Amino acid sequence: MKDKMAVPLFTLLAVCVDVCAVMFIGAIQLSPSFINNTFILLWAGGLLRTCLLLFISFTYPGSPAWMRGFEGVQTAIIHGLLYPVYISFLWACEKSTVELVWGWHTFQGVLQGYAVLALSLLLWKRHVPTLLPTAKKEKTEQKASLQRLLGYMKPFSEMAIPHYTGKMTDWIMNEDEPEAFNHAITVMTLMTVMSAVCEFVCDLIYNITMSRIHTSIQGLVFQSVLKQDIAFFDKSSTGDIVSRITTDTNTMSESLSEKLSLLMWYFMRVIFLLGSMVLLSPTLTIFTILGLPIIWIIPEFSGQFYQKLSKQVQESLAKANDVATETFSSMKTVRSFANEDGETERYRKCLEDTYALNKVEAAAYAASTWTNSMSSLALKVSILYYGGRLVTGSDVSSGDLVSFVLYELQFTSAVEVLMSYWPHVKKAVGASEKIFEYVDRTPDTPPDGSLAPKTLKGHVQFKNITFAYPKRPDTNVLKNVSIELKPGQITALVGPSGSGKSTIVSLLERFYQPQNGKILLDQKPLVEYKDQYLHEKISVVSQEPVLFARSVRENIKYGKENASDEEMRAAAKQANADDFINNAGEKGGQVSGGQKQRIAIARALIQKPQILVLDDATSSLDTESEHRVLHALRKELKNCTVLLITHRLSGVENADHIIFLRDGEVAEEGKREQLEAKNGFYAEFVKQQNTSIHRNTEDVTNSSQ
Numbered sequence: 001m002k003d004k005m006a007v008p009l010f011t012l013l014a015v016c017v018d019v020c021a022v023m024f025i026g027a028i029q030l031s032p033s034f035i036n037n038t039f040i041l042l043w044a045g046g047l048l049r050t051c052l053l054l055f056i057s058f059t060y061p062g063s064p065a066w067m068r069g070f071e072g073v074q075t076a077i078i079h080g081l082l083y084p085v086y087i088s089f090l091w092a093c094e095k096s097t098v099e100l101v102w103g104w105h106t107f108q109g110v111l112q113g114y115a116v117l118a119l120s121l122l123l124w125k126r127h128v129p130t131l132l133p134t135a136k137k138e139k140t141e142q143k144a145s146l147q148r149l150l151g152y153m154k155p156f157s158e159m160a161i162p163h164y165t166g167k168m169t170d171w172i173m174n175e176d177e178p179e180a181f182n183h184a185i186t187v188m189t190l191m192t193v194m195s196a197v198c199e200f201v202c203d204l205i206y207n208i209t210m211s212r213i214h215t216s217i218q219g220l221v222f223q224s225v226l227k228q229d230i231a232f233f234d235k236s237s238t239g240d241i242v243s244r245i246t247t248d249t250n251t252m253s254e255s256l257s258e259k260l261s262l263l264m265w266y267f268m269r270v271i272f273l274l275g276s277m278v279l280l281s282p283t284l285t286i287f288t289i290l291g292l293p294i295i296w297i298i299p300e301f302s303g304q305f306y307q308k309l310s311k312q313v314q315e316s317l318a319k320a321n322d323v324a325t326e327t328f329s330s331m332k333t334v335r336s337f338a339n340e341d342g343e344t345e346r347y348r349k350c351l352e353d354t355y356a357l358n359k360v361e362a363a364a365y366a367a368s369t370w371t372n373s374m375s376s377l378a379l380k381v382s383i384l385y386y387g388g389r390l391v392t393g394s395d396v397s398s399g400d401l402v403s404f405v406l407y408e409l410q411f412t413s414a415v416e417v418l419m420s421y422w423p424h425v426k427k428a429v430g431a432s433e434k435i436f437e438y439v440d441r442t443p444d445t446p447p448d449g450s451l452a453p454k455t456l457k458g459h460v461q462f463k464n465i466t467f468a469y470p471k472r473p474d475t476n477v478l479k480n481v482s483i484e485l486k487p488g489q490i491t492a493l494v495g496p497s498g499s500g501k502s503t504i505v506s507l508l509e510r511f512y513q514p515q516n517g518k519i520l521l522d523q524k525p526l527v528e529y530k531d532q533y534l535h536e537k538i539s540v541v542s543q544e545p546v547l548f549a550r551s552v553r554e555n556i557k558y559g560k561e562n563a564s565d566e567e568m569r570a571a572a573k574q575a576n577a578d579d580f581i582n583n584a585g586e587k588g589g590q591v592s593g594g595q596k597q598r599i600a601i602a603r604a605l606i607q608k609p610q611i612l613v614l615d616d617a618t619s620s621l622d623t624e625s626e627h628r629v630l631h632a633l634r635k636e637l638k639n640c641t642v643l644l645i646t647h648r649l650s651g652v653e654n655a656d657h658i659i660f661l662r663d664g665e666v667a668e669e670g671k672r673e674q675l676e677a678k679n680g681f682y683a684e685f686v687k688q689q690n691t692s693i694h695r696n697t698e699d700v701t702n703s704s705q
């Protein structure tokens with residue numbers, strides 16, 4: 001009920017405040033006040049109404065959401081400035097405005113204003129969206145062009161000022177046309193007010209549009225990156241990806257939207273200024289254009305030198321940053337080697353290099369600014385000299401010369417700005433190419449499958465799998481591997497480091513596609529399963545699990561936020577992690593290696609997977625804890641398929657079936673007793689393990705004696 005009343009209450013409040021503002025302005029207009037210029041009051045009133053509506057929209061809690069967004073700002077502007085713009089337009093066309101000027105603050109005038117506002121909003125809502133081809137993206141583009149269109153108004157209004165300044169000069173020289181002076185000064189004032197209002201509106205719309213474009217591009221790139229295959233992440237460095245999402249999108253949206261819009265704005269300005277200059281004096285215009293290369297060529301050379309230097313400064317700064325980042329990220333190593341002074345010295349040297357370059361850069365900057373101003377000064381002096389001669393010869397009036405010089409000042413600075421923005425637009429195009437490379441990249445994975453059966457046994461078969469990583473396509477990591485993981489069994493995968501154990505897990509998770517062979521899950525090809533379904537059914541715990549800097553409980557519930565506390569506790573118990581989950585102070589990033597592994601196992605178990613992969617996930621646990629975890633798993637996950645990758649004998653002892661992998665090939669497989677009796681690779685592995693245990697025990701005994 002309260003919600004239902006919010007909008008009518010807001011409307012009532014807005015109308016009351018607006019009517020009060022209109023009455024207030026009306027009272028000032030009728031009284032002999034210090035402001036007796038009706039036009040100024042008209043615009044001040046309009047601005048007051050806009051500001052008040054915006055104020056209520058943003059501060060009143062019950063205001064509709066759209067009033068606090070772009071549409072609301074638009075509505076407030078139309079509402080407040082409709083009359084001032086309309087009356088000023090009539091006045092500029094030399095139509096009668098007396099009735100409107102004195103009638104806008106009557107009740108009839110206010111009602112008329114509301115009716116026009118309602119009508120324009122209705123038309124806008126009904127017709128504008130249908131003119132836009134698709135939803136959001138095009139909508140922002142429309143706003144961007146609206147902003148640009150409004151932006152184009154500014155040159156016209158500001159450009160009138162030199163013209164009227166010239167008129168005033170002529171009046172001052174002649175002093176026989178008092179009316180011309182009054183007219184010129186009124187027009188100048190109005191133009192300035194209109195220009196300021198346009199600038200305000202442009203800036204407001206521009207900033208809103210900019211942040212929208214920026215956010216949507218960033219979101220789009222992020223989404224496109226997340227869709228990529230794992231091979232893509234192997235090839236691209238994290239720093240590179242992050243820099244595309246942040247720096248490149250920043251450069252693109254800032255440069256392309258801001259600089260391109262300004263470029264167009266200044267281009268229009270240059271065209272109109274040039275037109276005005278030709279109208280005043282074609283001879284002086286040709287003279288100015290001939291002098292333009294002076295202000296182009298000299299700054300171009302000095303600018304190139306300066307740019308080269310600033311690039312060197314950037315590189316040197318990046319080097320210093322690298323030293324700092326490397327030092328802080330390896331703080332423990334630095335401290336244990338007591339090399340703080342060495343690192344400080346290394347950083348200081350980098351900073352000294354930067355400082356030396358900074359000094360040269362500062363000198364180059366000063367020189368480049370100086371040459372720029374000198375060249376434009378030379379052009380101005382020559383124009384004045386030549387113009388003075390034209391005035392003496394009565395070819396141009398002195399007022400026209402003043403107007404011309406004022407136009408020329410704006411013209412040259414607009415040309416300079418135009419030239420300086422061009423490289424930014426080129427840079428933006430470069431940055432956007434890189435971004436769109438990501439957006440357009442189609443992930444190198446087969447299309448998502450459709451299988452999602454209600455029950456899954458979890459029977460996995462690798463049939464003659466041959467696989468090489470995309471990064472090293474010539475090296476086969478797995479060679480004709482055939483293995484089977486049965487439901488309800490713990491299968492141990494053992495073998496020397498680099499033999500391809502984790503690669504088997506990556507293939508099971510469908511991160512990569514094998515070049516040869518088939519992977520079947522419950523007799524169906526793995527690729528035919530739905531991606532989300534597959535990742536719900538298969539849980540993998542790796543040797544160095546990544547935990548988030550949140551509480552232990554939140555880490556366990558990660559990926560299954562709606563799990564109850566009971567489920568969370570049960571999973572923690574199975575993973576032997578129940579003794580420290582209640583310690584709320586512990587954050588995921590601050591627990592010991594063994595605790596981390598137990599939390600990760602609990603996080604996998606809470607998903608109730610059908611296939612559980614422990615990739616050396618118990619390596620940091622002591623033998624007793626490892627045994628307890630595996631025992632609990634065997635008890636709880638009776639029908640689950642468990643793949644246990646381990647380097648330790650204690651882990652293998654819990655397995656029903658053992659596969660020994662060597663150089664990407666299955667060297668031996670079978671039950672523990674069978675493999676021991678075979679006296680092959682596995683027996684050798686057991687022997688090595690026993691020797692190392694024996695050696696460790698001897699070391700401990702010797703050191704205690």
Ligand SMILES: Nc1ncnc2c1ncn2[C@@H]1O[C@H](COP(=O)(O)OP(=O)(O)OP(=O)(O)O)[C@@H](O)[C@H]1O
Nearest residue numbers: 234469471472477496497498499500501502503504
């Ligand atoms: N992303 C990758 N790109 C290219 N080569 C890789 C990639 N990951 C692993 N390799 C290579 O594949 C081979 C097998 O690696 P894998 O990680 O599967 O071995 P592993 O038996 O699990 O080793 P460990 O017991 O040390 O974990 C190694 O030679 C490794 O260098």
